[in-house]
Amino acid sequence: MLLYHSGRYQRSAVKVFFAQTVFQSPELLLLCMPWLFEDLEELAKQVLSNKFGFFPKDTPIPSLLALFGMGLPLTQGAEWARHRHVVSPAFTMDKLKTMTKKMAACAQSMLEWWQDLATQAEGQREMEVSSQLQELTSDVISHTAFGSSYVEGKEVFQAQKELQTLAAESLLNVNIPGYNRYIPSRRNLHRWKLERRVRNTLMHIIQGRLDSKDSSYANDLLGLMMESRRSNTDQERKRQILSMNEIIDECKTFFFAGQETTSHLLTWTVLLLCTNQEWHERLREEVLRKCGTGITNADMLSKLKLVTMVLLEALRLYGPAVMMQRMAAKDLTLGNLVIPKDTRLAIPIAIIHRNKEVWGANADEFNPLRYKNGISKAVKHPNALLAFSIGPRACIGQNFAMLEAKTVIAMILQRFLLSLSPNYIHAPADMLTLQPQYGLPILLRALKV
Numbered sequence: 001m002l003l004y005h006s007g008r009y010q011r012s013a014v015k016v017f018f019a020q021t022v023f024q025s026p027e028l029l030l031l032c033m034p035w036l037f038e039d040l041e042e043l044a045k046q047v048l049s050n051k052f053g054f055f056p057k058d059t060p061i062p063s064l065l066a067l068f069g070m071g072l073p074l075t076q077g078a079e080w081a082r083h084r085h086v087v088s089p090a091f092t093m094d095k096l097k098t099m100t101k102k103m104a105a106c107a108q109s110m111l112e113w114w115q116d117l118a119t120q121a122e123g124q125r126e127m128e129v130s131s132q133l134q135e136l137t138s139d140v141i142s143h144t145a146f147g148s149s150y151v152e153g154k155e156v157f158q159a160q161k162e163l164q165t166l167a168a169e170s171l172l173n174v175n176i177p178g179y180n181r182y183i184p185s186r187r188n189l190h191r192w193k194l195e196r197r198v199r200n201t202l203m204h205i206i207q208g209r210l211d212s213k214d215s216s217y218a219n220d221l222l223g224l225m226m227e228s229r230r231s232n233t234d235q236e237r238k239r240q241i242l243s244m245n246e247i248i249d250e251c252k253t254f255f256f257a258g259q260e261t262t263s264h265l266l267t268w269t270v271l272l273l274c275t276n277q278e279w280h281e282r283l284r285e286e287v288l289r290k291c292g293t294g295i296t297n298a299d300m301l302s303k304l305k306l307v308t309m310v311l312l313e314a315l316r317l318y319g320p321a322v323m324m325q326r327m328a329a330k331d332l333t334l335g336n337l338v339i340p341k342d343t344r345l346a347i348p349i350a351i352i353h354r355n356k357e358v359w360g361a362n363a364d365e366f367n368p369l370r371y372k373n374g375i376s377k378a379v380k381h382p383n384a385l386l387a388f389s390i391g392p393r394a395c396i397g398q399n400f401a402m403l404e405a406k407t408v409i410a411m412i413l414q415r416f417l418l419s420l421s422p423n424y425i426h427a428p429a430d431m432l433t434l435q436p437q438y439g440l441p442i443l444l445r446a447l448k449v
């Protein structure tokens, strides 16, 4: 019927039909077929920057809920605003700058171990680096956000790794209402056990903070969330307070989001440096010129222009977030498309990042120089770099991630020469985040400093 209404409807209806046939989905996976849409970047911008709640997030599946809880990424509307209001102060640039010392200290202890391995090998040493970087970023988020350590949070990280695998598998499964949530199937029993493990460990960390003799909680993320419960007036309390369950859910979010994404950014950056040795050399030269061979600080890091350009290019080519999902809250038009209420929209970050029409003919190539005059000059659409998303729901941890990545890359380059092991197999896999399926084996050689 719609086909005969108007040209506009006709176009939408053909796409709905196509999406339903190809994906066998009752909803339209709109932006999944970019070749059907002109100006995909503009459509993505309109969806992501909408401030009226027309494009909320989808209802989360149980395995995603188990991973994040109802933390910041999954809450909506007023709930989301309250959570974001409480946690935002932990991510101001001034706060982040004070964290670089802790980031550098965590990196230092990993690199000392690398140094020992390289020395024992008396030359170069093969090492799988992605798991090392994952432990490092876990250690960093534990220290900076929770006043804890990787060892204390290990139970959480390990259980979350398994929950992540379950969530990635569930996204491909048929969703039978009720079954995935309530039936004691083998998978659900396993998920419930992991959830309990995460919760108990987090309660232990929080209890430690409650028992501490210090009258004011520490000035980190956990401290801020707990301090919010002590707000003075009733009005303030209503506006700012997070319940204990909400704090636990935010802890789940930050334990996961704080390490998983940044570790893959670091891994892909190391791969790109190994495969582009001239950039490896240029970056090392820049790091030694701006930071010397000592411990880096935030002011030094802000001068690392080439390192920043390489990280941006890694985020474009191998951004840890591959796709974002939204829903249409009501019947809407988007560009010249008519979108029925409850339509699911998938925003394909990875495809937008390699679109030759906006990034140029060399979109598939590693070319950090494209950012030499800033991101807006590198690309035809100002919002085509979506690695951290844009709009009100953009990543709250993006400056944290960039600071951490710069610290770690600078400290590695001060001390080591890296090259790719012949055992590396290039197989990027989307497991909620984009990661090298078989890890990243590299050859490590210590420099004389």
Ligand code: HEM
Residues within 6 Å of the ligand: 072, 073, 074, 084, 253, 254, 257, 258, 259, 261, 262, 265, 319, 320, 321, 324, 325, 386, 387, 388, 389, 392, 393, 394, 395, 396, 397, 398, 400, 401
């Ligand atoms: C390279 C590193 C990172 C990448 C690529 C990344 C990417 C993203 C993206 C694309 C979103 C938007 C998701 C959506 O709207 O569907 C997001 C949201 C979020 N990220 Fe990150 N992220 C990174 C690091 C971090 C870190 C280090 C933290 C915490 C310390 C963090 C915490 C969050 C939170 C809490 C949200 C939800 C924000 C909201 O809805 O208000 N992320 N991130």
